[in-house]
Amino acid sequence: MNKILYVHNADFSKPCANRIQVLNMCKAFKNIGVSITLMSFNCDKNIIKNIYNEDIDYNTISLKPFVNYYFRSLLLFLRFLTIKNDYNHIYTRDLTFAFLVSKFFKNKKVIYELHDLSNGKMWHFLFKRTFKNLQGCVVISKGLKEELIKNDFNGNKIHVLHDGVDLEKFDINISKNEARGKLNLPKDKTIISYTGSLQSWKGYETFLKSYDYLKNKENIVYLVVGGSKEHINRLKEKYKNKNIIFVPFVENSKVPLYLKASDVLVIPNSSKYEISVKYTSPLKLFEYMASKRPIIASDLPSIREVVSENEVLFFKPNNEKDLAEKIKKHIKDKELQKLAENTYEKVKKYTWAKRAEKIIEIFNN
Template identity: 25%
Template structure:
């Protein structure tokens, strides 16, 4: 099957990991995948954002860069038309973005199916944070794309409820969580070099991966370490982010600089080795509809996980069965649960085995996701006159 993968992710970050892994998994299954993406994406290294987009948002009013986002769809539509005419795909797989109706336009003109992956309710998200000026256009674009897709794939059941509330029929929706590359995250990964590199031999490592922001709540982990300063425990933040300067200042103020390491951005290939070094994997906070990539990476390497007791996390982790979930509304719950993990090696070992089993039972793997996506595309292709078999 020929699949046109369509997206507007201009940054090499967690979003692009999802894009790259699904493309690779579909190709591994034998499908031909043509990728339509912003031209600058491939030249960036991992962790780099789009400088052009950042500058527009920093220096121009919201309505201008929102109009530019929508205007990009006109340029993108022309690009899609050319790709479809040249490659004659059987279907389009699209990662949803706001102000991005070009895929639906192409689907309608060429009468080929479009399956839409939804990772966030972006109209709600950007409205909540006061980042939208052209609200009517934004709401229209989201509803237009969601309703006109042949099939929609939200990444959590929580997000699925939001999608259904917008008038999407249940029969054209399926939840597919994020996952991991089972070849990259194996049980044979050694953590010795990471511990030696950072001088952490013999220490209990509390680990977090990703682009750290204020809302992640990593500051509470530093407060926890300060309260247990006599214990041989260490917080490792694998990544970077706007809050790291503040966290380093907090560590100095608390007198625990020697208990906190920020590695800076590391390559995707190195992530498994770093996660393997964790004794406890941290998900201190999470957006309520998200499917965190780091959670599945933690699971694959059998880490003892602490995470918020929220509906989207409960879709994957069961409290006291394969991890510990804390009450975000209770100020002492996080500290109590984290202390229980730190002091109880047997509990960590039990969670290690059970969480790997949960990963396999849930089929949280990119290749499994690709199989589901291909099956859905094929079922929709059979009900269309696809360009893979007949000219428009």
């Protein structure tokens, strides 16, 4: 297997889920014995260490970022021209870059990873012309593949690979009370948690509103981990009279501690957005599953691609009252803890290493 160049059009000094996913994939490639190089913006090893608390042992090519997305794509391509002879296998989440490399370098094997469908004419123009030259197209949900096939794209070139998890990182050996002690969280309360970014389609508002429908609120704490400090400050003001703890964005290496400190974990994705209903493969779902904590999730096709009633308790999307009912059920029925054991067994199929191995198979076809 030749070396892989992983190209991502993002500024790694501004952390979010897609950067974390890329770092996990690069680490997985390295761990299965592949020579991997990450090319992106502000992705040198010192920045990765300072922001993500990750020591990386693979090569990086770090560029200075610019605001315009398409200009950044062009910069990535121009940099690629200086190293093109070193890499015959290209993996990227940047469509413009994939288009340029696959068009002008037919001898390169290019895999493009797709996470959502754009409504923009430019995107559709590029994707149609890029797809025919790709070695393969990786999508993160069956919904995405079905939509592409519906639009006459060859399903044989489209590979569904859901997101994954690092089991060693998220199944840490620490008790609930020990985790709460480290995080200064109350040990005598039931903690219901949401971790992740605070985008509307992820349904965090449904989670927060469900608090009003709970009984025995004095014994329950909601914990929200994620979002900018400015956004968190606004939410603190809005929900100041409720027993809700807000923690702004923390580096991914600290998330396992918050999950282990929790009694129940919630995925409240909204049904009002197509990306949420059909296209997403939430990182938090796999992280939750690896933490061995009970999960309550929106009943959506994108979630059911991975889990069923044998692993999680579903609630009606955008229905804060039903979410509250399911939370009360989880608190009352301790037998539901067995669902968490089932999720852990299932998540073993969704490690980053297994995902990386499947990508190598696509390159070798």
